[in-house]
Amino acid sequence: GDLGPFNPGLPVEVPLWLAINLKQRQKCRLLPPEWMDVEKLEKMRDHERKEETFTPMPSPYYMELTKLLLNHASDNIPKADEIRTLVKDMWDTRIAKLRVSADSFVRQQEAHAKLDNLTLMEINTSGTFLTQALNHMYKLRTNLQPSESTQSQDF
Amino acid sequence: MTEELDFLGQDSDGGSEEVVLTPAELIERLEQAWMNEKFAPELLESKPEIVECVMEQLEHMEENLRRAKREDLKVSIHQMEMERIRYVLSSYLRCRLMKIEKFFPHVLEKEKTRPEGEPSSLSPEELAFAREFMVNTETYLKNVALKHMPPNLQKVDLFRAVPKPDLDSYVFLRVRERQENILVEPDTDEQRDYVIDLEKGSQHLIRYKTIAPLVASGAVQLI
Numbered sequence: 001g002d003l004g005p006f007n008p009g010l011p012v013e014v015p016l017w018l019a020i021n022l023k024q025r026q027k028c029r030l031l032p033p034e035w036m037d038v039e040k041l042e043k044m045r046d047h048e049r050k051e052e053t054f055t056p057m058p059s060p061y062y063m064e065l066t067k068l069l070l071n072h073a074s075d076n077i078p079k080a081d082e083i084r085t086l087v088k089d090m091w092d093t094r095i096a097k098l099r100v101s102a103d104s105f106v107r108q109q110e111a112h113a114k115l116d117n118l119t120l121m122e123i124n125t126s127g128t129f130l131t132q133a134l135n136h137m138y139k140l141r142t143n144l145q146p147s148e149s150t151q152s153q154d155f
Numbered sequence: 156m157t158e159e160l161d162f163l164g165q166d167s168d169g170g171s172e173e174v175v176l177t178p179a180e181l182i183e184r185l186e187q188a189w190m191n192e193k194f195a196p197e198l199l200e201s202k203p204e205i206v207e208c209v210m211e212q213l214e215h216m217e218e219n220l221r222r223a224k225r226e227d228l229k230v231s232i233h234q235m236e237m238e239r240i241r242y243v244l245s246s247y248l249r250c251r252l253m254k255i256e257k258f259f260p261h262v263l264e265k266e267k268t269r270p271e272g273e274p275s276s277l278s279p280e281e282l283a284f285a286r287e288f289m290v291n292t293e294t295y296l297k298n299v300a301l302k303h304m305p306p307n308l309q310k311v312d313l314f315r316a317v318p319k320p321d322l323d324s325y326v327f328l329r330v331r332e333r334q335e336n337i338l339v340e341p342d343t344d345e346q347r348d349y350v351i352d353l354e355k356g357s358q359h360l361i362r363y364k365t366i367a368p369l370v371a372s373g374a375v376q377l378i
Contacts, residue, residue: 017239018232027228105360112351113360115327120378123327123358130360134325138362142323 016068023072030073035059036066038079041086048093054117063091063121094122102130106137178212182240185209189247191370194327194377196363197320198254198262199370201278209244213237255285258320260313263289289313322364329358332374337365 006012011031014022022028035041035058048055059065066087074080098118105113115123176184188202216237220230255262255277263285266277277285293313301309334353353359358378369375 017235021235111362115358115360116356118358123378127327131325131327135321135323138323138325 016065020068020072030069030076032069032077033059033065035062036069036077036083038082038086041083041090045086045090045093048090052097054094054097054115056117057090057119060119061121062087062119091122094118095125098122098126102126106133109137109141176208181205181208181212182243185240185243185247187373187376189243189250191377192247192250192254195370196322196324196326197367198251198258198276200274200276201251201281203278206244206248206278209240213241213244251281252284254320255281256288258317259285259288259292260317261319264314322367323362325360326363326366327358327360327378328366328370328375329378330355330375334369334374337369 019028019030023030035044040058044055044058066083069077070080070084077083101113184202184205188199188205192199216233220233220237223230262277266275266282266285269275275282296311297309301311330353333355337351337353353375363370366375370377
């Protein structure tokens with residue numbers, strides 16, 4: 001890809017992997033994203049706690065960004081510890097909601113679920129377990145019904 | 156690095172198409188193919204154009220780097236980017252090979268019975284690999300076990316012995332183009348079929364079988 005002209009002293013946008021690498025080589029200073037601010041995060045966390053469904057997150061990668069930035073560049077981020085706690089609170093709330101909804105999904109044997117506003121990290125944290133559980137349940141259910149003879153074994 | 160690429164569509168597409176892709180779009184397509192392949196329970200269509208173009212680009216970049224002066228920062232950044240792209244490409248190919256090894260009789264059978272004009276799910280190299288793998292497995296089984304069994308048990312039908320890919324497994328997906336009236340089949344007899352609309356940008360959890368054609372056409376992206 002293309003990367004903007006690097007002029008000393010002027011902020012420039014780069015991909016995350018490059019930013020972390022340059023920071024590790026101590027060649028730059030990282031600027032936190034706009035949403036990584038204590039008041040904004042507090043508001044979002046309270047909003048998330050009130051709502052029953054998932055609220056839109058400031059960035060589809062908020063968890064990864066927080067972790068990486070706080071680990072490598074916490075000196076560039078004001079109030080890093082508070083931010084860490086706030087983001088962790090939001091994460092815990094969302095994972096709890098996810099667990100509840102996965103539970104009801106399996107219990108009511110739904111065939112389909114809509115999950116907007118879930119970030120990839122959350123999906124993949126519980127996703128493998130959930131899909132495997134659903135696969136097993138599906139097999140158990142369909143085997144209860146008289147099945148046609150199949151030519152080869154199904155997995 | 157900002158040059159545009161031309162490439163011609165290959166054999167099984169019936170006639171050549173010229174598509175112009177910027178490198179950024181090519182990488183994006185590679186990542187999409189990679190994610191789809193990772194989460195799909197079966198072997199997806201092979202994408203020879205993307206693979207070849209990415210390899211061409213990588214060679215191109217390597218040549219440029221060799222010729223360039225020893226400016227440490229630029230060279231190392233480009234090297235990092237190349238490593239990342241190389242990782243995605245090899246992970247994609249590795250995933251396909253793993254699926255070929257896992258389901259080899261079914262993959263070969265599908266290839267044999269494929270109608271003319273339908274794109275293949277195996278590149279020529281993968282086809283050769285699958286065939287060799289089949290022959291090797293058969294020979295191995297024969298020499299290690301079957302030879303010593305009583306004569307009427309000496310055949311093994313690999314097609315029946317190897318499990319089929321599980322098309323009913325659940326997958327997560329994100330919708331890229333709006334779709335209407337997707338039929339969701341019931342799991343049990345008590346539930347009735349119902350239709351759902353897929354809005355652009357929404358995410359869902361559903362059985363793979365229902366949306367398999369959408370993955371092939373690129374209307375949804377597995378995540």
